[in-house]
Amino acid sequence: MLKARVSTIKGRIIAIFILCLGFTGALTAIYSWQVLDLKKKLLLMEEFHGLFEDILEVRRYEKNFMYFREASSLQEISVYLERAREKANRLAPDIIRIVGENAFKPFQASLLRYKTAIEGCFKGCGEPDIVELRAIGTSMVDFTQKLLQEKRKRINRVLKQILILPIAYMGGFVLLIILLFQSLARSILSRISFVQQATEEVAKGNFTPIENPGKTRDEVTELIEAFNRMAAELESRWEQLVESRKLASIGTFTSGIAHELNNPLNNISLTAETLLEECDKLDKGESKEMILDIINQATRASEVVRNLLDFSRTETPSLTRLQVKEVLQKTINLIRNQIMIVGVKLNVNVPEDIPPICGNLHSLEQVFLNLLLNAVQAMPDGGRITIDVKETDDGYVAIDVSDTGVGIKPEALEKIFDPFYTTKPAGRGTGLGLSIVYGIIKKHGGYVEVKSEVGVGTTFTVYIPICKTDEEKKEATQ
Ligand SMILES: Nc1ncnc2c1ncn2[C@@H]1O[C@H](COP(=O)(O)OP(=O)(O)OP(=O)(O)O)[C@@H](O)[C@H]1O
Ligand SMILES: [Mg+2]
Structure with a gap:
């Protein structure tokens, strides 16, 4: 049922329309998905930025502590450090996905080492090792900077895709539609020009029915069938016309044939009568000439009859x-x-x-x-x-x-x-x-x-x- 519907021209146009609809739907879905993905990435980027800010705060108070040796700075360091650790743990799967586990593990260890060093100060274990603290701090800043850079790169990539993909998709889609319409037009136009040629043949008096050149059954097939019915009808009318013209010429025929056959028959009968009456008086040569004349006239009559037979012959x-x-x-x-x-x-x-x-x-x-x-x-x-x-x-x-x-x-x-x-x-x-x-x-x-x-x-x-x-x-x- 579906096959029959799709094989008609109307069916094919509907199929192309449904395809267009499907294509546009798919394009919209992909585009929306990409925009949502970009939104997620931007939110994550914000979180990474928060982590970076916390690490910077830690370093700022580290500097304060070095200059002023205030216990409040140590307090701030430990607050920001704790926030950074909590964020790092929460975002661990995302961070690993971006920079890999091998880079993330040392960062986590750095946070822990920094924390241990600061806690040591709280407990009064004396001065922290400033050189080590700075080294750990620098590595933490480097890591978060690298994380932000990577994330930025990925966002740029998605942005490019959002720009390019719909253009490429639309290009392919337009090409597909052009090809589909071209093949549809070719299959229809070639058969219509076939019917056109057949129409010209009818104009010349050739009423041979045409066959559907395509395998499919569609509106053009119906046109061809209607054309064949018309040609058959025209042929029978044409034959009727020829017949009536033949009948009309029967008057000419009667006088023509009478005349055509009468002449040689009259000549034959005249010559034969003369021959009969004069046969005793005629010499051999004269008799022969008269007999040849009779034969010629008979040949003439049979020629007329043969022509008539040729004319009335109807078989192909x-x-x-x-x-x-x-x-x-x-x-x-x-x-x-x-x-x-x-x-x-x-x-x-x-x-x-x-x-x-x-x-x-x-x-x-x-x-x-x-x-x-x-x-x-x-x-x-x-x-x-x-x-x-x-x-x-x-x-x-x-x-x-x-x-x-x-x-x-x-x-x-x-x-x-x-x-x-x-x-x-x-x-x-x-x-x-x-x-x-x-x-x-x-x-x-x-x-x-x-x-x-x-x-x-x-x-x-x-x-x-x-x-x-x-x-x-x-x-x-x-
Ligand atoms: N080549 C030609 N030049 C001039 N007139 C022609 C020519 N061919 C046909 N005709 C004309 O057409 C008429 C009909 O031709 P058609 O061949 O049917 O019959 P026909 O030649 O008169 O007789 P038949 O062919 O039976 O001996 C001719 O009588 C003649 O007037
Ligand atoms: Mg002739």
């Missing part, structure tokens, strides 16, 4: 990896003679590094055959056909078939892909060529574009998807 051709250069070469071989006879020049430019395409050889031969025949027929007085191949940035191989022919009028441009639309004289064209081209390329997941200028020439550009290996596909989705 089986696709294999093909090199564009080979497909073009094979197609050109089929009509090389026809091109030469009409005096048309042909230039083919296929760069070596063009990736293979996914296609059906027979279907693609049909595509380029139709385009080349149209180009030849558009240049009755000769001209030049140029074929240029290049790879596009969005995963297609683009094949330009350009001619220097008569061109297509703007108002005719939108009709040329319609079945049975032709400007050729009766018997010369069925008007099925470009609609077959369109259907085949669509089944290949590609599309066709045309640019034309009357009197200058025409360029048909066929886009066919690059054939990616399974590894390349995997890389592309990562």
Whole structure:
């Protein structure tokens, strides 16, 4: 449940927010702890200072006693000494922590020796040994001074930490947040740009559903699913539209097909009747010519029927990896003679590094055959056909078939892909060529574009998807 929640974009933003909260809470806790620690250290420092003051008082009265030999000075010494001893005992664990036991023990011994010497004076054991007393006093002052110095150093260290730690902590925190947001943005943006590319494909008429490139299921996954539903809906509408356009062209179809088949059938029947009536009078050569005529007309009729079959074929051709250069070469071989006879020049430019395409050889031969025949027929007085191949940035191989022919009028441009639309004289064209081209390329997941200028020439550009290996596909989705 938690996993599912965190994997959504909303969940991830909430997780980052909770992390921020945790980080800020931890920072506040550490900071407060450090301030409390500093306060404790300052209080201890005050206590150490008190100890130092007591020792100084002892030494002050020691001096007085040396000059004036008053019993009251001895009294003061013993009061301050007692206070110092009591403080030293109470603060013993803290002092040991700072200067170590080895330094503290001699200090305690000095206090005791000083006390014993002073008590000796009270009991009337004569003059204390002033030299020894001064030596012990000096060592006690040195010790407490050293203690204060050490404590000061430690307080300075904590102060530095209080200043630096929050800055370092905040720096690390800001970096972490930037990294988290960057990774979040990257994972979302890369998939959104994937959907954007797919939208462009839809605009070109490719309704292939897309797969979620990420492993997680989140709002972008829902967007992709909605996109796929939209693409499927658009595809079915598109097919309905094409169907209705096909139906609309059925009128043209009936007259077109009647005309296309009637001509050769009439010719066959006329020639056959003549042959029947005149067979006795005709010599062998004439009879043979008439029979050849019948065969030619029958071939013409079967060609019309074959074109019709190609047009009405609905199954998707089986696709294999093909090199564009080979497909073009094979197609050109089929009509090389026809091109030469009409005096048309042909230039083919296929760069070596063009990736293979996914296609059906027979279907693609049909595509380029139709385009080349149209180009030849558009240049009755000769001209030049140029074929240029290049790879596009969005995963297609683009094949330009350009001619220097008569061109297509703007108002005719939108009709040329319609079945049975032709400007050729009766018997010369069925008007099925470009609609077959369109259907085949669509089944290949590609599309066709045309640019034309009357009197200058025409360029048909066929886009066919690059054939990616399974590894390349995997890389592309990562
Ligand atoms: N390269 C071109 N230059 C000028 N016009 C063209 C060209 N290609 C096609 N057309 C125009 O588009 C029309 C339709 O072409 P399409 O190939 O579908 O049929 P067709 O060539 O007339 O007949 P078919 O191909 O069945 O023999 C043509 O009649 C012609 O007017
Ligand atoms: Mg044609």
